[in-house]
Amino acid sequence: MNVRSSEERQFEEAVAIANIPTLLMVLVQLTGDERWLEAPFRPVRVRGMSDNDSGGLTEAAQSEVREAALKAILAWRAGRPVALPEPAPAMLVRMLSVAMAENVPSEYGSFTAAQLGQIPLLNPSGIDVPDDFHVIIIGAGVSGLCAAINLDAAGIKHTIFEKNSTVGGVWWQNSYPGAGVDTPNHLYSFSFATYDWSKYFALRDELHDYLEQVSVKFDVRKDIRFDTQVNSAVYHAADQHWVVAVQTADGCIETHTANVVISAVGAFNPPVYPDIEGADSFEGESWHTAHWPQGADISGKKVAIIGNGATCMQIGPEIQHDVESLTIFQQSNHWAAPFEQFRREVPQPIRFLLSEVPLYQTWYRVRLGWTFNDRIHSALQRDPDWVHPERSLNAQNDAHRAYFTDYVKNELGDRVDDLLDKVLPTYPPFGKRMLMDNGWYRMLTNPKVQLVDDRVTRIASDRLITEDGSEYEADVLVYATGFDVLRFIDSFNVIGRSGRTLREVWEDDNAKAYMGTVVPDFPNFFTLYGPNLQPGHGGSLIFVVEMQVNYIMDVLRKMATNKLGAVECRQDVHDRYNDSVDRAHEDMVWTHPGMQTYYRNERGRIVVNSPWRNVDFFAMTREANLVEYQTEPLRG
Numbered sequence: 155m156n157v158r159s160s161e162e163r164q165f166e167e168a169v170a171i172a173n174i175p176t177l178l179m180v181l182v183q184l185t186g187d188e189r190w191l192e193a194p195f196r197p198v199r200v201r202g203m204s205d206n207d208s209g210g211l212t213e214a215a216q217s218e219v220r221e222a223a224l225k226a227i228l229a230w231r232a233g234r235p236v237a238l239p240e241p242a243p244a245m246l247v248r249m250l251s252v253a254m255a256e257n258v259p260s261e262y263g264s265f266t267a268a269q270l271g272q273i274p275l276l277n278p279s280g281i282d283v284p285d286d287f288h289v290i291i292i293g294a295g296v297s298g299l300c301a302a303i304n305l306d307a308a309g310i311k312h313t314i315f316e317k318n319s320t321v322g323g324v325w326w327q328n329s330y331p332g333a334g335v336d337t338p339n340h341l342y343s344f345s346f347a348t349y350d351w352s353k354y355f356a357l358r359d360e361l362h363d364y365l366e367q368v369s370v371k372f373d374v375r376k377d378i379r380f381d382t383q384v385n386s387a388v389y390h391a392a393d394q395h396w397v398v399a400v401q402t403a404d405g406c407i408e409t410h411t412a413n414v415v416i417s418a419v420g421a422f423n424p425p426v427y428p429d430i431e432g433a434d435s436f437e438g439e440s441w442h443t444a445h446w447p448q449g450a451d452i453s454g455k456k457v458a459i460i461g462n463g464a465t466c467m468q469i470g471p472e473i474q475h476d477v478e479s480l481t482i483f484q485q486s487n488h489w490a491a492p493f494e495q496f497r498r499e500v501p502q503p504i505r506f507l508l509s510e511v512p513l514y515q516t517w518y519r520v521r522l523g524w525t526f527n528d529r530i531h532s533a534l535q536r537d538p539d540w541v542h543p544e545r546s547l548n549a550q551n552d553a554h555r556a557y558f559t560d561y562v563k564n565e566l567g568d569r570v571d572d573l574l575d576k577v578l579p580t581y582p583p584f585g586k587r588m589l590m591d592n593g594w595y596r597m598l599t600n601p602k603v604q605l606v607d608d609r610v611t612r613i614a615s616d617r618l619i620t621e622d623g624s625e626y627e628a629d630v631l632v633y634a635t636g637f638d639v640l641r642f643i644d645s646f647n648v649i650g651r652s653g654r655t656l657r658e659v660w661e662d663d664n665a666k667a668y669m670g671t672v673v674p675d676f677p678n679f680f681t682l683y684g685p686n687l688q689p690g691h692g693g694s695l696i697f698v699v700e701m702q703v704n705y706i707m708d709v710l711r712k713m714a715t716n717k718l719g720a721v722e723c724r725q726d727v728h729d730r731y732n733d734s735v736d737r738a739h740e741d742m743v744w745t746h747p748g749m750q751t752y753y754r755n756e757r758g759r760i761v762v763n764s765p766w767r768n769v770d771f772f773a774m775t776r777e778a779n780l781v782e783y784q785t786e787p788l789r790g
């Protein structure tokens with residue numbers, strides 16, 4: 155059998171099970187034939203976040219699409235050019251509207267073009283900086299890697315200091331059972347580095363492998379100093395540079411200078427422990443989820459977990475069958491959405507299609523981008539006339555509540571009477587990050603599992619005692635109590651132009667930055683994954699970081715072109731921006747009075763989440779406008 159026919163068979167097998175709405179978009183681009191955007195091929199909208207694999211088309215229409223798609227893919231493979239290589243923005247909006255079976259606003263044209271690679275999301279063409287121009291990046295997780303790859307492409311010398319022994323950040327550090335993403339990986343990956351994901355939602359090892367491979371493929375490691383912790387960065391205005399003090403693995407302190415510092419230290423650090431009387435007296439083993447011991451054996455043990463957030467939701471279903479008992483102390487409840495592909499393997503033929511047909515890969519990603527990002531944004535806005543403000547924000551959000559409630563009831567089965575009130579949030583859906591249900595509700599019906607809706611106030615030897623005086627025995631105690639997310643950039647001390655620390659300027663937990671990226675009084679300093687950037691309405695942080703890096707590269711380009719030595723965001727620009735962030739939040743779900751989240755600081759201000767849609771942040775970060783900065787010519 156020749157190679158060609160075996161490849162044909164692989165395509166045939168893949169197209170036979172491929173996602174119809176995605177295939178339709180591939181067909182339109184490959185053939186230029188717009189009849190695939192009309193009835194009887196127009197997909198029908200489905201509820202929830204499902205991929206809508208059949209598109210709701212009749213069997214006959216599906217067969218027609220698959221047959222035509224196979225023919226078009228094979229012809230393209232044999233050399234026929236793509237008929238519509240770069241559809242115009244209006245056409246892209248029309249296509250996306252058909253693919254999602256809903257009206258996508260016209261402003262999504264160039265945004266979609268960028269996601270399809272027609273407009274580079276990142277534009278790191280050569281930047282002509284002086285020979286001794288140097289950038290220091292702190293951290294080699296997703297953010298640090300993204301910055302380094304783009305600086306490299308622009309020909310800008312840089313060093314990354316990373317306190318760990320390898321790259322990956324949270325995906326290196328968090329190795330608890332079930333650790334993984336709740337954003338689908340064909341979306342949660344760099345736009346410039348696709349990957350052959352084995353699962354739709356990868357687990358930690360694969361996520362870490364991906365980032366390792368990215369660091370090798372883009373030759374980033376040569377510029378990384380591992381096992382090197384940055385202690386401080388101090389701006390020297392007279393020299394227009396930063397002095398960065400680091401501690402190496404053998405304890406030596408070194409100082410390095412740089413024209414620009416990019417902080418990429420992440421937000422999910424350090425781990426937080428609850429203040430519980432007698433915690434030290436616990437006789438068994440205990441650890442925080444961020445420090446899950448390698449090879450820890452919990453089989454046959456009585457395991458207690460304090461905290462039931464995103465992390466516990468991943469761990470519980472994973473370990474429930476191995477342990478003797480699992481007691482979970484609930485701190486607050488969460489909404490979790492059904493998603494048919496959560497934890498599923500990507501079938502081999504689909505992996506082949508995603509790898510071999512870039513248009514299939516990008517359209518699959520674009521569709522996920524709509525489902526998991528901006529589609530939900532309007533449902534998170536408060537309707538001032540809404541009649542049930544205590545439970546939801548508007549009619550659409552109330553419909554989400556009804557839909558998710560039915561789902562939870564169904565999952566709890568005959569335990570609905572005793573569990574529903576305990577698990578069902580009173581606050582509106584999406585008030586906290588929407589989690590993916592990986593069998594959490596079913597796990598709660600396992601007789602080995604007990605959900606305690608009361609606070610642990612005391613620990614005494616092998617017992618956890620709750621507020622109402624009840625006692626629970628445990629051999630192993632796991633703290634799933636999260637991270638100090640509110641104190642941005644807490645792992646090193648930053649001192650700006652006037653001698654004030656960033657901690658002081660940010661009043662400890664009230665971090666603010668212009669577009670989450672630059673802060674007045676801290677010239678030539680950028681913060682990736684900074685304040686008010688987390689896409690709380692869902693989606694991938696990687697996208698946000700790419701947008702930030704695009705913006706930073708444009709600032710550097712303009713510094714080089716205009717021969718500037720220092721750029722510092724203007725205070726009035728920064729303040730106006732942050733006022734608009736706060737105003738936008740006033741009407742959004744995260745300021746709903748019915749819940750507490752790690753998004754809000756002590757004074758009630760949202761500091762973690764972004765109020766913007768991705769399309770807004772995309773527009774804001776396309777180009778840097780130096781009118782918004784105080785600038786100084788390059789000296790010396």
Ligand SMILES: Cc1cc2nc3c(=O)[nH]c(=O)nc-3n(C[C@H](O)[C@H](O)[C@H](O)COP(=O)(O)OP(=O)(O)OC[C@H]3O[C@@H](n4cnc5c(N)ncnc54)[C@H](O)[C@@H]3O)c2cc1C
Nearest residue numbers: 293295296297317323324335336337384419420645694695
């Ligand atoms: C369990 C878990 C699940 C998540 N799931 C999702 C998801 O589904 N979707 C999503 O969008 N986001 C998710 N996130 C958020 C996640 O943090 C981001 O997506 C992203 O990985 C952040 O990358 P980063 O590089 O900004 O930060 P990090 O990954 O935290 O990397 C920061 C790096 O900086 C280093 N560092 C810190 N301080 C110093 C210092 N002083 N000196 C030297 N090095 C230093 C650290 O060692 C680390 O390597 C999740 C986070 C966690 C913890």
